[in-house]
Amino acid sequence: MPLLEVEGLDVRFALRQGEVQALRDVSFSLERGERLGIVGESGAGKSVAAFALLNLISRPGYIHAGSIRFDNEELTRYSERQWRRARGNRISMIFQDPMMTLNPVLTIGAQMIECLRAHRRISTSEARKLSLARLRQVQIPSPEQRLDQYPHELSGGMRQRIVIAIALLLDPDLIVADEPTTALDVTIQAEIMALLLELCERHNVGLILITHDLGVVSQVTQRMLVMYAGRVIESGPTREIINDPQHPYTQGLINALPQMTPPGQRLNQIRGSMPSLAHIPSGCAFHPRCDFAQLPDGSPRPGCQAQVPPFVDSGNCRVACHMVRQMQQLDLEEATP
Structure with a gap:
């Protein structure tokens, strides 16, 4: 049985000009100890999906439909009291900016001890010992000293390590990491991701990594989802998608990587920009x-502008693209005697 099952998740925001869909029919699963990446441009719906998993969507946003089952329990039916027990205890989240996560007026030790005592019946001295052990685990130098320091006294990389230590404090089954290395330089990014990967493997913790960096996803995750305009458009094993992307959007993301362009030439880019949620194009967004939305003769490809593409299986991946479906049909017709 999967650790996490998300089916048909639909998240909406009730605005004055009308409702907008931030997530449309999002479905995926995660096994215990598995690492899943969610990628896409800004505005694709990655962070909304993460916040929905922990019921952190603020009004006017709300979950309109769908199911989120965690360890065979339906999270969408949880009361606020049940959510308080689950967050941080069974599901932890690592946010983009550690300075927005850590309380600037409390020491690191006070925050870690408060987190432990909110979920466990232990003494302050026991909580301090556990906090020290976690700081050592994430390779914080001089952990005894760091416990009595404030967040502003630490470097960005050290703050992010402390956030990871807090996420692991209560031995959760799942960690949701929302672009955890965005504010860090490249060297520190690599160290943080290597640390997170090692800790997840050691503790058999499931990981959902949300990022726009395909390089990080290819190194850390086993499966990945590609999102566009609030919908999953391609999913499957990470290596298979990176080596042979099927959806034109995924192809564009990979071709836009700097290493895909010969030295001295302009970088590749996907023309245009992510559509506004209030004005999602008809058919395939x-x-x-x-x-590929036009045929070689210049005419529109059937379905692209009129129908939302259904998912089709391509190898071990699932792709929502009219072109892929039509190419599969042509191959089938040619193979039929």
Whole structure:
């Protein structure tokens, strides 16, 4: 049985000009100890999906439909009291900016001890010992000294390590990391991701890594989802998607990587930009930016502008693209005697 099962998740925001869909029919699963990456441009719906998993969507946002089952329990039916027990205890989250996560007026030790005592019946001295053990685990130098320091006294990389230590304090089954290395330089990014990977493997913790960095996803995750305009458009094993992307959007993301362009030439880019949630294009949301939305003769590809593409299986991946479906049908017709 999967640790996490998300089916048909639909998140909406009730605005004055009308409701907008931030997530549309998002479905995926995660096994215990598995690492899943969610990628896409800004505005694709990655962070909204993460916040929905922990019921952190603020009004006017709300979960309109869908199911989130964690360890065979339906999270969408949880009361606020049940959520307080689950957050940090069974599911932890690492946010983008550690300075927005840590309380600037409390020492690191006070915050870690408060977290432990909110979920466990232990003494302050026991909580301090556990906090020290976690700081050593994330390779914080002089942990006894760091416990009595404030967040502003630490470097960005050290703050992020402390956030990871807090996320692991209560031995959760799942960690959701929302772009955990965005504010760090490249060297520190690599160290943090290597540390997070090692800790998840050691403790058999499931990881959902949300990022726009395909390089990080390829090194850390086993499976990945590609999101566009609030919908999953491709999913499958990370290596398979990176080596042979099927959806034109995924192809564009990979071709935009700097290493895909010869030295001295302009970097590749996907033309246009992510559509506003209030004005999602009809049919396939990606068709205004897609180089394959037209046939070789210049006519529109059937379905691209009129129908939301259904998922089709391609190898071990699932792809929502009219072109892929039509190519599969042509291959089938040619193979039929």
